[in-house]
Amino acid sequence: MRKTTIASPVWGRVPVHTCHTLVIGSGAAGLNAAVQLRRLGIDDLVIVTEGLDQGTSINTGSDKQTYYKLGLCGANGDSPRELADTFFDGGSMHGDLALAEAANSARAFLSLVDLSVPFPRDRFGQFVGYKTDHDPRQRATSVGPYTSREMCRALIAEVRRLGIAVHEGRTVVSLLSQPAPAARAAGALALDAGGRAVVYLAANTVIAVGGPGGLYRTSVYPTCHTGGIGLALEAGALAQSLPESQYGLASIGFRWNVSGTYMQVIPRFVSTAADGVSDPREFLLPWFDTPSQAFDRVFLKGYQWPFDTRKMAGGSSLVDILVYIENVARGRRVFLDFRANPEGFDFARLGAEASDYLRKSGATDGAPLDRLRTMNPGAIQLYLDHGIDLGREMLEVAVCSQHNNGGLAANEWWESLNLPHLFPVGEVNGSHGVYRPGGSALNSGQVGSLRAAEYIAARCRENDLDRRAARKTAAAALDTAAAWLELGAQSRRDWRAERAELQARMSAAGAHIRSALTVRNAVTEARAQWQRLARQGCRFAGEAEKADAMRTRSLAFAHFVYLDAIAFAIAGGLGSRGSALVQSAGGQIIHPKLPGEWTFQPENPLFREQVLETLPRSDGTIDHRWVPRRPIPETDLWFETAWAAYRAGRIYDRNGNAPKEPQPNS
Ligand SMILES: Cc1cc2nc3c(=O)[nH]c(=O)nc-3n(C[C@H](O)[C@H](O)[C@H](O)COP(=O)(O)OP(=O)(O)OC[C@H]3O[C@@H](n4cnc5c(N)ncnc54)[C@H](O)[C@@H]3O)c2cc1C
Missing domain, CATH: 1.20.58.100 (Fumarate reductase/succinate dehydrogenase flavoprotein-like, C-terminal domain)
Incomplete structure (x- = not known):
């Protein structure tokens, strides 16, 4: 990395770091991008991040945080094509992305295993799995409530071992992009903790800034996480599927999904007046013919966590609507109470699914808290660790925003569709469609970062950035930022x-x-x-x-x-x-x-069968259009010819284009 400066009348002497590849963000996706880049021989690289302890991956989890991958156990066959079909069947997902996420799933997962992320396996090395939402097989795995945190910790250790430069305490405030006709990403402008400007010029920018956590008031994204998709939208990067997000029931004092056992033990759903104390009411029961119908829906929410429009009428998502009505339409506060059984609770009258499950789990007696202690004591401890004692108080909940299936639009190598050399990876990449199996976000983040790294190493190895032009772009960005900040004083x-x-x-x-x-x-x-x-x-x-x-x-x-x-x-x-x-x-x-x-x-x-594309412009005009989704590609899998294509590097060609000629640095 070269260090120079730019003189700015407002900012003074601004440090300029020039490198081959800039990685913005240090969540599971950004960290993996950096590790894979270094393994592929890209040494001149830097991670710029708010902090290694920031973002969603290292600060969140759930009852059993899921990593969804190609099936790697048992006698039920699985294949890249079958997994791709599952992703594709969610609707409005491009087939080439589905195939890439499926085909690279095992490789990305095993890379984490090799970094000692303790994914469970049996004595013969089979990675045992379970079924998650929208999952026809047992492809899901987990290391417990903090899967993504464990992934980050292992990846951070590897980043340190590989000696990759990490600049913490930096907030990227604009992406640098050069204008058409040679439009391309060229790095970023960041501010450090003291508000001083720092410029990064890079031939390739991997943007791994996570989901749009800061967009919502009612949210289960960690409070520290705002996300940075706006940076790319301001730079005119094409987006897709922006309306497709996932919402679900979560505690809001300490932000955590109340999925899995929190629902399966069937707590009381209580709403109160705005003071959180007066006029407590169990509000679910009047909406159901019998109390057991209500309790069965609550139980199902354990593994039907996201609010789902297919499960409203008579299904478990009616519970989310009833919570929303109490919260928003009636201005009341909603709590889960684990200390006593709900009014009318009678184990003998529960539906077969709930009663079988609870019986098999040995959790038939006592209050919801007793059942939780039997089935998942860690779930109680988790709240205790965050100052909430479920044995003494109720847990405030709301239907929260949790994940964006949409995001920036990129190709099967995770390069932006309209801004070359920008690689959106992780949640900021909008590869998913309407439905996605629970846990596929983590798979997608690992696969996408691997793919971007591979492509950069194969096709963007030459540093072809026009440095003089990039410095001009940076100088203009510094002026614009200074002028805008100046307005704030008034x-x-x-x-x-x-x-x-x-x-x-x-x-x-x-x-x-x-x-x-x-x-x-x-x-x-x-x-x-x-x-x-x-x-x-x-x-x-x-x-x-x-x-x-x-x-x-x-x-x-x-x-x-x-x-x-x-x-x-x-x-x-x-x-x-x-x-x-x-x-x-x-x-x-x-x-x-x-x-x-x-x-x-x-x-x-x-x-x-279509994907919604969105093209924002800096003047505030925004174009949207539905494009037919790309089908799952039928590729040539005849070994001799596929090998020849691989040897010749044609696997990196797009639309049959010849490899890009490296351009000299100016
Ligand atoms: C409660 C909850 C439960 C979840 N459970 C699951 C699950 O079970 N399975 C699953 O697959 N997914 C789950 N997800 C989703 C998954 O955790 C996220 O999609 C994933 O962790 C995002 O990883 P990422 O690397 O893309 O982004 P993040 O981990 O959010 O990292 C983003 C990084 O970018 C940095 N950053 C952001 N903006 C800037 C900026 N302007 N300048 C500098 N740095 C910046 C941040 O500091 C951070 O380092 C869950 C999400 C939540 C909220």
């Missing part, structure tokens, strides 16, 4: 107020309950907020908050783009699908007792 609103506004809007209009009118209005407000921020900036206290202010601007643009994509999809007749319900007067009834607005527009299944 602004009436600070970044916290601006961020709270956009987060509230996203949770109200762009989360799991949507309607054409609400989203249309939200788009108008979102555009106005973004324009106001662009014109007036926002206040921030001192140098250390400069990054927060700039991040808020980026989030504002991202929320505008997301809402616009959602509005476009609804206006085009997409209907309700995945984890998003579209309310519509006169639509299908979810439950006869629910008020009039709780009818919904059914899904138009034709859209499953």
Whole structure:
């Protein structure tokens, strides 16, 4: 890595690090990208990150955090094609991405095993598995509640062992991209903890900034994680499937999915007045013919965790709607109480699925907390570790945003479709479609980072960045950032107020309950907020908050783009699908007792064969279009010819193009 400087009238002498490949973000995906790049001989590389302890991967988990992969045990056959079919069947996912995620699944997984991530195996080395949501087989595995944390720890150890440079305490505030006709990514502008600018010029930029956690108020993303997709959207990177996200029931004091055993032990669902104490009511029972019907739905939520529009009428996702109504429509607070059985609870009257499971688990007696202690004592300890004693208090919950299936659009080597040399990997890459098997996010992050590294090593090994042009781009970005921050001094609103506004809007209009009118209005407000921020900036206290202010601007643009994509999809007749319900007067009834607005527009299944692309521009115009999804490729698997193609490096060609000629540095 070369270090020079740029002189700026506002920023002073700004350090400029020039390298072959810049990795932004140190979650499971970014770390793996760096490790794989180094293994493939790319030595001139740096990870720039808010911190090795930041992001979703190292700060989150769930009851049994799942890693979904190719089946590697037992007598039930599995193959890349069968796994690709499962991914593809989720709808609105490109077939080449499904095949790549499937074909590289074992390789990426075993790389983690080799780094000592303790994925369970039997005495013969079979990686035992279980079934997860949207999973026809036992492909899922886990190392416990903190699978992604263990992955990060193993990858961090490897990053250290390999001596890869890590610049922590840096927030990237804009991506550097060179304009058409030679448009390409060229690095990034970051601010350090003291608000000082640092420039990174790179021939390749791997963007691994995670999901859009900072977009929502009601969220189970770790509080420290805001995400950075807005950076790429501001740079004009093509996105896809932005409306497809996953929402589900989670505790909000300490953010954690209340899936698995938390539901299977059938706690009481209690709502209270806004003070969290007065007027407690068990609110589920009136909606069901018998108490046991309610309890069976709660039990099912254990492994039907995400809110799913196919499971509303008579299914377990009705529970999410009832929680939402208490929370949002009635302004009450919702809690799970594990200390006593729900009113009318009678083990003998539970449905067969719940009672068999609990009986086999030896958890038939006592209160929900006793059953939890029998089935999963760690689940109680987890909350104790975060200051919540389930034996003494109720657990506040809400239906939270958890994962974005959409994100930036990239090809089968994880390179942006319209910004060459930008490689979105991990959750910021929108490879998934409507439904994805639980645990496939981690698979996708590992596969995508591996693929990007392989492609960079094979096809972008020459450092062909025009450094002079890149320095000019960096100088312009420094000026723009300085001018915008300057505006903030005069602004009436600070970044916290601006961020709270956009987060509230996203949770109200762009989360799991949507309607054409609400989203249309939200788009108008979102555009106005973004324009106001662009014109007036926002206040921030001192140098250390400069990054927060700039991040808020980026989030504002991202929320505008997301809402616009959602509005476009609804206006085009997409209907309700995945984890998003579209309310519509006169639509299908979810439950006869629910008020009039709780009818919904059914899904138009034709859209499953298409993918929604979104092209944002810096002037605020946004184009959306549905493109037919690419089918799962039928490849030449005849060994001799496939080997020849591999030897000749044709596997990296796109659309039959010849390899790129390396260009000289200027
Ligand atoms: C509660 C919960 C449970 C989940 N359970 C599962 C599960 O069971 N199975 C599964 O497959 N998936 C699960 N997921 C999803 C999965 O954990 C994430 O998709 C995955 O960890 C994301 O990894 P990543 O590397 O893409 O991003 P992250 O781990 O979020 O890392 C992003 C990195 O980018 C850095 N960064 C961001 N912005 C900037 C910036 N501007 N400048 C510098 N650095 C920046 C962050 O600091 C961080 O280092 C769950 C998610 C949640 C929230």
